[in-house]
Amino acid sequence: MKTRVTEILGTEYPIIQGGMAWVAEHHLASAVSEAGGLGLIGAANAPAEVVRQEIRKVRERTEKPFGVNIMLLSPYAEEVAQVVLEEKVPVVTTGAGNPEKYMEAWKAAGIKVIPVVASVALARRMERYGADALVAEGCEAGGHIGEQTTMTLLPQVVDSVDIPVIGAGGVGDGRGMAAMFLLGAEGVQIGTRFVVSDEAQVHENYKNRIVEAKDIDSVVTGRSHGHPVRTLRNQSTREYLKLEAEGASFEELEKLTLGSLRRAVQEGNVKNGSVMAGQIAGMIRKRQSCREIILELVEETETLLKGAEKWEK
Ligand code: TUI
Numbered sequence: 001m002k003t004r005v006t007e008i009l010g011t012e013y014p015i016i017q018g019g020m021a022w023v024a025e026h027h028l029a030s031a032v033s034e035a036g037g038l039g040l041i042g043a044a045n046a047p048a049e050v051v052r053q054e055i056r057k058v059r060e061r062t063e064k065p066f067g068v069n070i071m072l073l074s075p076y077a078e079e080v081a082q083v084v085l086e087e088k089v090p091v092v093t094t095g096a097g098n099p100e101k102y103m104e105a106w107k108a109a110g111i112k113v114i115p116v117v118a119s120v121a122l123a124r125r126m127e128r129y130g131a132d133a134l135v136a137e138g139c140e141a142g143g144h145i146g147e148q149t150t151m152t153l154l155p156q157v158v159d160s161v162d163i164p165v166i167g168a169g170g171v172g173d174g175r176g177m178a179a180m181f182l183l184g185a186e187g188v189q190i191g192t193r194f195v196v197s198d199e200a201q202v203h204e205n206y207k208n209r210i211v212e213a214k215d216i217d218s219v220v221t222g223r224s225h226g227h228p229v230r231t232l233r234n235q236s237t238r239e240y241l242k243l244e245a246e247g248a249s250f251e252e253l254e255k256l257t258l259g260s261l262r263r264a265v266q267e268g269n270v271k272n273g274s275v276m277a278g279q280i281a282g283m284i285r286k287r288q289s290c291r292e293i294i295l296e297l298v299e300e301t302e303t304l305l306k307g308a309e310k311w312e313k
Pocket of ligand 1: 021071073095098117143144145
């Protein structure tokens, strides 16, 4: 399990936890890092000082490497970009945008920079700007997504850059992780499976909704306005998709989703809230600790990859 990704991150295993809004806070991040993966704080739309406190709380719980995911659509992205410098965070991942204006300063401070990309064009650009690695995230992932599947995106990104690539979107067990490696990844990012981990501070209703999800329960809203978001279907997605089909404006639809993720994650309102999860939700059945998840993933992947040859194009 030693790859260029474990080398760059300084972790035992090439597994990183997704920077999920409202979910990826210090309890989860420190548990993943303690178990040998890379835990991430998801800055999402949080104010910079909240993120700073989360960083400090991770440090109280673990001496292992961890990271912060900066959601670039956040009104606080600029300030959070500064906080990670001040707090000397070891790893930064970014999502939902292009982080190039921050990269020089992060690199100069010795931060490992790993942008999440959903296209080859952005992957190439990020390599030119000095990214240490990339996360290639396909549309099987939960939350804000791009257009391509992981199966098609990942090998195309791998072929386009020399830096290591981490596969994301649709990985729920060792079969998925082994598949990512066969497609050329040197690590995986996992979100949904960690949402149901014991350490995730997520309402039981939300965890149960994932554990009970069927394969066809995953839907994408917001395609009509170029903001596709993957969640589990409920009353709220039915209303949203109906309005969307009727040609509702972006502003009208936005009103419907305001605060909806927090409502689901913290209050457990999984009927009217936004239950972001990847397509793999239908396969997730077990409640486990982060350590159990990581050790099981590694064992399954090693078994499957035994004897597999590294293929050079
Ligand atoms: O960012 C994510 N997933 C997220 S962010 C989020 S919070 C949110 N909620 C509702 C609406 C918007 C945000 C929930 N889930 N994943 C990483 C990711 N990045 N997926 C896709 C992209 C992406 C897409 C286009 C990255 C860059 C990009 O192009 C930017 C450019 O300028 O070329």
